[in-house]
Amino acid sequence: MLSALIFDVDGTLAETERDGHRVAFNATFAAAGLAWHWDDALYGELLKITGGKERMRHYWRTYQPDSMHSDDAEERILALHQDKNRRYAEIVASGSVPLRPGVKQLIEQAQQANLDLAIATTTSHENVAALLGAGLGPDWPSVFPVVVAGDDVPAKKPAPDVYLKALQHLGHKPETCLALEDSQAGLAAALAAKIPCVVTRGIYTADHLMNGALACLDGLGDTSTPAQGSSPDGTWHGLVDINQLQKWHASIA
Numbered sequence: 001m002l003s004a005l006i007f008d009v010d011g012t013l014a015e016t017e018r019d020g021h022r023v024a025f026n027a028t029f030a031a032a033g034l035a036w037h038w039d040d041a042l043y044g045e046l047l048k049i050t051g052g053k054e055r056m057r058h059y060w061r062t063y064q065p066d067s068m069h070s071d072d073a074e075e076r077i078l079a080l081h082q083d084k085n086r087r088y089a090e091i092v093a094s095g096s097v098p099l100r101p102g103v104k105q106l107i108e109q110a111q112q113a114n115l116d117l118a119i120a121t122t123t124s125h126e127n128v129a130a131l132l133g134a135g136l137g138p139d140w141p142s143v144f145p146v147v148v149a150g151d152d153v154p155a156k157k158p159a160p161d162v163y164l165k166a167l168q169h170l171g172h173k174p175e176t177c178l179a180l181e182d183s184q185a186g187l188a189a190a191l192a193a194k195i196p197c198v199v200t201r202g203i204y205t206a207d208h209l210m211n212g213a214l215a216c217l218d219g220l221g222d223t224s225t226p227a228q229g230s231s232p233d234g235t236w237h238g239l240v241d242i243n244q245l246q247k248w249h250a251s252i253a
């Protein structure tokens with residue numbers, strides 16, 4: 001029986017990457033006097049590297065090795081990341097990065113069904129607080145009592161670490177939970193922790209291979225725009241609500 005939903009954050013709860021993190025990274029680079037600019041297409045490539053600090057390190061080494069000295073690069077990357085997160089928090093607090101359609105409703109339905117709710121993300125606690133504060137209001141920590149962030153564990157997604165730690169906090173077996181993810185790396189992380197996973201593809205993950213997903217859809221859907229994709233029942237379209245997730249989950253028990 002389904003006992004908990006474990007949500008990814010970036011791309012799953014909201015389309016935070018293109019209009020949130022990316023915009024904040026670029027503003028940070030400009031303010032720091034770095035001639036770095038991540039356009040939409042390049043950012044899609046760079047997302048293969050999970051984690052903002054890791055992404056900047058990779059970009060510096062691969063694309064702009066002469067732009068920083070190795071002696072103080074690590075220190076600068078940490079400072080850039082802090083500034084990026086401050087700017088990201090301002091962007092999401094302005095309300096310009098809303099929760100994806102159906103997310104708030106699904107969370108409310110899961111609460112009514114007495115399911116536990118958790119977050120397993122690559123991003124930081126501060127960024128989760130900024131997004132959920134704006135999307136769910138100040139009481140969001142009572143909605144998500146378990147939040148595991150990238151820097152809480154040795155390895156970020158696609159490693160299973162954040163999911164394994166979330167399972168520990170929840171006290172549930174992996175097969176009784178369901179992960180919600182938007183990306184190949186997130187799906188791989190959930191499956192490596194043996195948690196069944198429903199994927200809602202996003203802007204940057206429309207062409208990711210999603211082998212092993214319990215269902216793979218283009219979103220949760222809403223009353224005017226049903227979700228479409230594949231499910232245990234074959235090609236599927238409709239609204240992904242808690243009853244549907246419970247049915248899909250029961251089909252693999």
Ligand code: XBP
Pocket residue numbers: 008009010011017021049050051052053120121122123124127150157186
């Ligand atoms: C997605 C990520 C993150 C964000 C930026 O995380 O890879 O790195 O792009 O966040 P998820 P930080 O989908 O698991 O939520 O800069 O805080 O790393």
Ligand code: MG
Pocket residue numbers: 008009010011012181182183186
């Ligand atoms: Mg994601």
